[in-house]
Amino acid sequence: MILKNFKQVEKTIFGRGGFKQLGEVVDEKRSENDGFAVFLIDSYFEDKSLVIPASGDDITLYVDVQQHEPTTHQVDDIRDKILLQGLPSSITGIGGGSALDICKAVSLMVTNEGSSQLYQGLNLIKNPGVWSIGVPTISGTGAEVSMTAVLTGPEKKLGLKCEWTVLNQVILDPDLIADVPTDQWFYTGMDCYIHCIESENGILNNAYSKAFGDQSLKLCREIFAGDQAGQTGENDEKLMVASLMGGLSLTYSEVGVCHALSYGLSYVFEYRHGYANCVAFNHLEDFYPEGVKEFKEMLVRFGITLPQNLSQRWTEEDVTRMAEVSIRLEHMWHHAIGEHWKSEINIETIKDLYHRL
């Protein structure tokens, strides 16, 4: 068996006020390529008072990640705009998992020809990208440390994934996640919780993924379930670390059934990833009995109501399209079910799972 040679983020700033050091971090790379820097910012911040350290001919773009998850079309568009000016010295993504994934994808696409559609999959990218910097403003996705930039293309929802997809630098400033609305805070935090449950329950789990997953779960329990649960300053700090550790856990192992189903929901109905995960996970007690039980307690703790009987409103065609997206995620099914997953999982069994929702 060939073991993964796992690429990690090269530099990390962690702590309150860390965002103020972004300018200095960007300046370190100014001598590279054509010198200018690019800032890709979640459009949520367009009317907020976030101070972006852009200067001279730097490019600042607010990216729309509110309507749908990142698309290959969106990434290609941003890339084309940037290349009109040349090759940037760095690209910074500021926002949630979507903004970070767009940042990761654009930094690769400025140095790889053609549409990002061509590169959806494992190790298809040919050249390293430009220096990428991620600044999360919501925590849980693990995008700040993961190897994947998840994109929805005309044919599939699938990540660009190679060692160069990993961000080069991250700034983890708990001040930035203080004002996240509670429902988004919960759905995105549960992405982290689910990463750990899935990472630890499958054939690729190992001492490394388990140690990171266990500690991330412990932090999630303090944030979402204990006496001290809730959006507090201390929990914001813990959630940033939990997200990072959950991301490292799954990177060295794999996600599972919930993610495989959630990709279909996002592809067909444009559900946001964290929400789609929650909708699916809620019905996966057969696969993750303890995790789903605890998840339901956390739902109650924060008064979150998930939709019931969703599938009654879906057409058979919707369900088939989702199942077709889901079954392509072979690495997830393989991890969750085992070497012989194909004897248990097929389009029909996946459709049955969607019908539970």
Next chain:
Amino acid sequence: MILKNFKQVEKTIFGRGGFKQLGEVVDEKRSENDGFAVFLIDSYFEDKSLVIPASGDDITLYVDVQQHEPTTHQVDDIRDKILLQGLPSSITGIGGGSALDICKAVSLMVTNEGSSQLYQGLNLIKNPGVWSIGVPTISGTGAEVSMTAVLTGPEKKLGLKCEWTVLNQVILDPDLIADVPTDQWFYTGMDCYIHCIESENGILNNAYSKAFGDQSLKLCREIFAGDQAGQTGENDEKLMVASLMGGLSLTYSEVGVCHALSYGLSYVFEYRHGYANCVAFNHLEDFYPEGVKEFKEMLVRFGITLPQNLSQRWTEEDVTRMAEVSIRLEHMWHHAIGEHWKSEINIETIKDLYHRL
């Protein structure tokens, strides 16, 4: 306050049999500099059957780390030998913390002029080094992830420390630590335990260092204290992860009183680092009451006897020399005691601490 921009290991292979991938990892860099690779191996392995993937004009050197800890003189010597042949494409260190620190130091010294003595301290290195690869064969030191290459020079024991000191690649193969003699396994494992206790008990502790420290401590307790304690295959895997997490905890925080004292012991009496830590920590209940209590239980569990009344055999001059080494480690005292540490700690109070041993 300026937050650390913390450099991490870029690539990690974790798992049994990972060592077999060393050749491929070395080959990835063959096109750099003068092409040849260097392997620096703990002399313990000179008569063992470890298969080193050296070829052509690669240099394989067995380094003596059994008699004393790494010295600036030793590093300069190895560097001079290598440079006779040119600039290597990579330098691999195989062994314990000493071998890894020599690897880290030599990869910097082939690109920085003069003696390594000149660079003992923070951010004194001028140029990045060549690609460095670390393969631990004993776990606990955290050298596989830390920013420091600790060296003993004619004047002091102090690390080379800058962002380039961090290894570029590590291979963590639990098979390699299976045969470590029990006393060394214990002393080196306790280095990890003490890193976490010191990291968490001081003013630089934060959510990041605490999350890594807590999980590393949990693993240490399973390895050294629980029903399942001992040198088992499962515990070897856990210890490799614990060591890594302990190293990350201290890197984002700091070590404390025990390390400050242990450096003096190693400098004057050439005690090995893990052993020196144990000798000092055993008497530090004033500073780390719970940690020392648990440490003593682990000593009993493994029948380890530490020397008593050592200081009765020391001359006043010995004690003064140790205290002089120790008080230079201002960053450790600052973290452990607080901003106003100088009002509590001076040469005389440090000498009193040594007299406890």
